[in-house]
Amino acid sequence: MDRRAFLSLAAALAASPAWAEDFAGFVEGFRGTARAAGVSDEIFESVIGGLSQDPSLSGKRAGQGEFTRPLKTYVDEAASPARAKAGRDAAQKNATALNAASRAAGVPGEMIVALWGMESDFGRSRGDRDIFRTLATLAFLHPDNPVYAQEFVAGLVLLQKGLPREKLRGSWAGAMGDPQFMPSAYLKYAKSASGGAPDIWNAPDSLLSIGNFLHESSWAAGLAPLIETRAPEGFDYATLKQDFAAWRAAGFKPLDGGAQADLPRAGAAMLFFPVGAEGPAFLLSENFFVLKAYNFSDSYAFAGSVLAERIAGRPALRQAWPAEAQPLSAEERADIQRGLMQKGLYDGKIDGRFGPVTRLAIHALQRGAGVARADGYPSRAVLDLLRAN
Incomplete structure (x- = not known):
């Protein structure tokens, strides 16, 4: 799919008041791009026939909790002890599939399970919206963002490849299955343990697919995404980003009990103070930013890292988090x-x-x-x- 073509189309739609009043006409405008992606007119028409806007999606993007809520509040819920216990139970129940996924991807099993929990509460909360209605509506509401149109066409490609329409249901953003993959992510990362079409609505293929996503996003084996630390006395705050060797030379080390017994010998990290220098400190490794490829929110990557630690039975967030007296609007x-x-x-x-x-x-x-x-x-x-x- 040609990104430039989508950008040109989106710009034309945004500039045309006539299109803005015609949702059906707007969606019809994707026919040429769908054809270019190998989608038949029969498949295209089976989807757009009678497709209507979803009014509940207006303003939905602005209210995402991982972007709007205080970090500690978000983490306390997303990586709660109850969810960690559910993650341990899910890992035990699916131990064979999880071990296979972990070996194939070079990603710790607790990290794979943590994302499974973050995304769909271990398959219990996948969403039940028709992804085509969702993606068409979001493309219509946000014509400056070509992603939704791209994902709409990617969903059509999934139909063309034989996935049944009733499977293609998901979240308000168009994400599907246990891993909450967008259609393009399914096409790129979904894996099947049996060799057939990947079934991300079941645990074995979901775990394999989550692991593959992280592997293909350059996950580094043996590297904790989040290392809880403490700024040593005399630290000069001259930089917040440097190699681990420099952090070690400055006196930084992991707090006892975490996944990382010592600072890594290679790679870089960013020093992160979630509530300022008066509160706890963390080193964010390259794998933290791999997690952001799954969801761009820092809060999401942070909570996923904490949840993985708790699923593995290791302590997390051992330092006090002072409350801010006057939080910013x-x-x-x-x-x-x-x-x-x-x-x-x-x-x-x-x-x-x-x-x-x-x-x-x-x-x-x-x-x-x-x-x-x-x-x-x-x-x-x-x-x-x-x-x-």
């Missing part, structure tokens, strides 16, 4: 990004979502202003600093 978080952009320190989206790029920009601001503990944390003090200058 969504608009104030966006104001930080605007202020950083005005100072030439940030060139990403203004969305109030703080990932590594925004945090490194905050760190640069703090260093330039002479802040002693430049922790990269989006605090009210950072907002005040931007507004004062």
Whole structure:
């Protein structure tokens, strides 16, 4: 599928008021791209006939919990002790399939099971929306984002390959099955233990497919995605990102009891203070960012890492998390990004979502202003600093 063709189509649709009033006409506009992807007109028409908008999806994208809720609140729910126990039970029940998936991918079984739990609560919560209605609606509501149109056509390709329409149901975002794969992810990563069409609505193929996703996304064997640590006395906060060798030389080490007994000998990591320098500290390894390939949210990758630790029976989140007295609103978080952009320190989206790029920009601001503990944390003090200058 040609991404440039989708971009051109999306731009044309966004610029045309006539199309904006005609959902059926909008969806019909994907026929040529579907044909180019090998989808027959018969399959195309079987889907679009009578397809209607889903009004419940308006504004849904803005309310995703992994992007909007405080990190600790999100983690407490997503990686709860109850979910960890359910994960251990699921791992035991599916031990043969899980061991095979872990060996094939070079990914720890607890990490595979953790994502299974994060995505569908171990198959109990897959969603039951028609993915074609969902993806067509999202493409119509967000014509500036070609992804939904691409996924709509990828779903048609799945039908063309023989997957039954009744299987293609899922979340409000169009994700399907136990791993919550988008149609294009199914085409690229789904694996079958039996050699037939991958059945991501059952445990063996779901575990194999999750592991394959991580493997194909460059998962590094033996590397914990999240290493709980503590900033040593005298640390100068000159950088938040460097090689593990440099972190070791600066006096950093894992807290006892985690998956990583010592800091890795190779690779780089980012130092992360989820509630500022007064709270706990973590080193985010390259595998943390592999998890973000599954879901782009830092909170998701963090919670998945914590859940894997708990499923494995290892302690996690052993340091105190002080509560912030005056948490920032969504608009104030966006104001930080605007202020950083005005100072030439940030060139990403203004969305109030703080990932590594925004945090490194905050760190640069703090260093330039002479802040002693430049922790990269989006605090009210950072907002005040931007507004004062």
